[in-house]
Amino acid sequence: MPVSDQETVALGRCPRYHPQEVRFGLQQILEPFGGIDALIRPGQKVLLKPNLLSAASPAEAVTTHPLILRVMTELIHERGGKVFIGDSPGNDSQEKAHHICGIQEVIEQTGAEALDFSNTIHKQVQGYREWNIPLAADLDQVDMVINMAKLKTHSLTGLTAAVKNIYGCVPGKNKVRFHFEYPLPGDFSRLLLDVYYAVKPAFSIIDAVIAMEGTGPRRGNPRRVGLLMASPNALALDNVAANVVGFRSDQVTTLAAAGELNLPGSVFSAISVRGVKLEKCRLTDFDKGPVSNGRLSRLIALLPFARIRNLFAGRRPYPRVNKDLCSGCGVCYETCPAQVIDFTGSIPDIDLDGCIRCYCCQEFCARGAIELNNTKRFFLL
Ligand code: SF4
Ligand code: SF4
Numbered sequence: 001m002p003v004s005d006q007e008t009v010a011l012g013r014c015p016r017y018h019p020q021e022v023r024f025g026l027q028q029i030l031e032p033f034g035g036i037d038a039l040i041r042p043g044q045k046v047l048l049k050p051n052l053l054s055a056a057s058p059a060e061a062v063t064t065h066p067l068i069l070r071v072m073t074e075l076i077h078e079r080g081g082k083v084f085i086g087d088s089p090g091n092d093s094q095e096k097a098h099h100i101c102g103i104q105e106v107i108e109q110t111g112a113e114a115l116d117f118s119n120t121i122h123k124q125v126q127g128y129r130e131w132n133i134p135l136a137a138d139l140d141q142v143d144m145v146i147n148m149a150k151l152k153t154h155s156l157t158g159l160t161a162a163v164k165n166i167y168g169c170v171p172g173k174n175k176v177r178f179h180f181e182y183p184l185p186g187d188f189s190r191l192l193l194d195v196y197y198a199v200k201p202a203f204s205i206i207d208a209v210i211a212m213e214g215t216g217p218r219r220g221n222p223r224r225v226g227l228l229m230a231s232p233n234a235l236a237l238d239n240v241a242a243n244v245v246g247f248r249s250d251q252v253t254t255l256a257a258a259g260e261l262n263l264p265g266s267v268f269s270a271i272s273v274r275g276v277k278l279e280k281c282r283l284t285d286f287d288k289g290p291v292s293n294g295r296l297s298r299l300i301a302l303l304p305f306a307r308i309r310n311l312f313a314g315r316r317p318y319p320r321v322n323k324d325l326c327s328g329c330g331v332c333y334e335t336c337p338a339q340v341i342d343f344t345g346s347i348p349d350i351d352l353d354g355c356i357r358c359y360c361c362q363e364f365c366a367r368g369a370i371e372l373n374n375t376k377r378f379f380l381l
Pocket of ligand 1: 084329348367368369370
């Protein structure tokens with residue numbers, strides 16, 4: 001790309017999911033970086049990596065809207081590139097997610113190809129530590145990755161947008177395993193940064209036409225923001241997205257973790273915003289969700305010594321099952337990385353003493369029957 005400034009973010013208006021408005025919005029956010037011609041070379045194989053957290057209809061605002069993917073695919077094909085679409089959903093099969101999220105239709109309409117994210121390769125990275133990260137083997141088939149994220153609140157990290165979206169490049173159950181190995185928001189966020197730098201998407205776009213507020217990332221409420229956002233730097237992009245919906249950078253744990261290392265994009269004041277003026281986009285009444293006020297616990301979670309962190313870990317809320325909403329499907333039991341959910345009765349029973357508060361159960365409960373509750377106790381020693 002001609003733009004070397006990794007701390008530039010573009011904002012474009014897109015009031016609704018209408019083909020012409022999406023096309024105009026995408027062109028508007030690509031323009032400061034030289035447009036689609038600067039991003040794509042003819043013949044390039046391009047992976048569009050959407051957020052396909054679970055098999056949810058586009059109206060629920062859980063996943064990247066298929067129209068954004070369709071128009072981006074058309075722009076790349078018009079330029080002579082070849083589009084692939086791939087993600088590893090958290091719990092559902094890729095095939096089921098493609099059908100219900102509207103991706104299958106995009107594939108059939110545009111001639112894009114689905115990439116299979118079920119096979120694993122290991123890539124050595126030197127991030128917070130040197131280690132081998134499991135990634136989808138099919139990433140090796142493409143020349144570049146374009147990150148197509150959705151803006152949503154998130155119980156563990158505050159906000160999920162461009163950096164966290166790349167976590168879907170970790171195949172299947174590895175994602176659940178990492179939740180168990182890195183239960184605290186700060187540790188998990190450092191892992192997310194390592195995955196992001198291992199995949200290194202060339203460009204990131206956030207679908208914030210309809211975002212999710214409240215109890216995200218699965219059961220929050222759709223909220224019209226009317227924006228598309230883009231940057232070569234996902235950290236800068238997330239920083240601006242956070243600002244638009246009223247989060248401080250330190251309330252988003254991936255940004256706080258990046259700030260520890262002074263990574264490009266982690267300092268909000270250093271970011272240049274192009275396109276729509278930021279002051280005209282800011283929302284003052286966006287519902288930041290049940291853990292949004294936990295600034296102290298987020299900062300504590302970033303402390304370097306686990307022993308000190310654990311002293312304060314009890315400040316994070318606990319999950320509880322709302323028996324009136326629970327259908328007894330067992331998904332929470334299957335996805336709990338700590339295996340502390342007993343399902344011998346018709347309704348799950350959570351052993352809070354063993355719960356690591358990763359909130360996977362809340363994330364994958366399609367009924368919204370897992371609620372987060374602050375009241376169990378103040379300290380967990
Ligand atoms: S709490 Fe949710 S995921 Fe768990 S059994 Fe009930 S409905 Fe299913
Ligand atoms: S009960 Fe829920 S929050 Fe607790 S460890 Fe299991 S999945 Fe995570």
